[in-house]
Amino acid sequence: MERLEPLEAAKRLIAERFPDCQGALLAGSVVRGEATETSDLDIVIFDKNLPWSFRESLVESGWPVELFAHNLTSYKQFIAMDCESGTPTMPRMIAEGIVLKDEGILDSLKKESQTIVDRGPEEWSEEFIRTKRYFLTDALDDFLGSESRAEDLFIANSLAELVQEFVLRTNCHWIGTSKWVVRELKRFDESFAEEFIDAFDTFYVSGEKGKVVQLVDKVLAPYGGRLFDGFSIGKEEL
Known part of the structure; x- marks a missing residue:
């Protein structure tokens, strides 16, 4: 036709x-x-x-x-x-x-x-940002500790999703899925989008994790960096 x-x-x-x-x-x-x-x-x-x-x-x-x-x-x-x-x-x-x-x-x-x-979307609360910091830190720890290339690939996928969500939502910007991840990052900040792409492209091509780790730490730094010690969900004071 x-x-x-x-x-x-x-x-x-x-x-x-x-x-x-x-x-x-x-x-x-x-x-x-x-x-x-x-x-x-x-x-x-x-x-x-x-x-x-x-x-x-x-x-x-x-x-x-x-x-x-x-x-x-x-x-x-x-x-x-x-x-x-x-x-x-x-x-x-x-x-x-x-x-x-x-x-x-x-x-x-x-x-x-x-x-x-x-x-834009609703602003994240400080407590919600803290929760997202923890899960981003957890994924990064898995990434650093993994010695399996197969597992590395899928941990990196999770990190990419978490990073773009964290950056965009903490800046009250819409997020994306699939091809819209890059599109929304470019709408927000062309320079950061290129840094994001380069970091994950370098890992997928060479297996080198350094740029991804640096990117995650850069994203977390303004909010207190990595978070593990002292984090809790649903704990009630006794």
């Missing part, structure tokens, strides 16, 4: 499958100018007649499509979950999306979502 232009393909899908919806947006990599050969179309639907939200994957006009369908209230639950997790998937799709159809509801939704994106 011949592949249509993204906007045309998205509008065709809306016309055929959701002709009575109140609003629809095309979001994702094609909107940001970051599309690759394997990119799909992310389409958000708002239809007051839907009893509940759903997600569906399909092919339309030669494009793989990820469809996110909501009624006029269900999307709020997903925004709330995104804010809690620190990953702004739904608010960013709404804020950045290109309008495919609008019966007067999208302007307020887009403004609301952009405000959420600009505000």
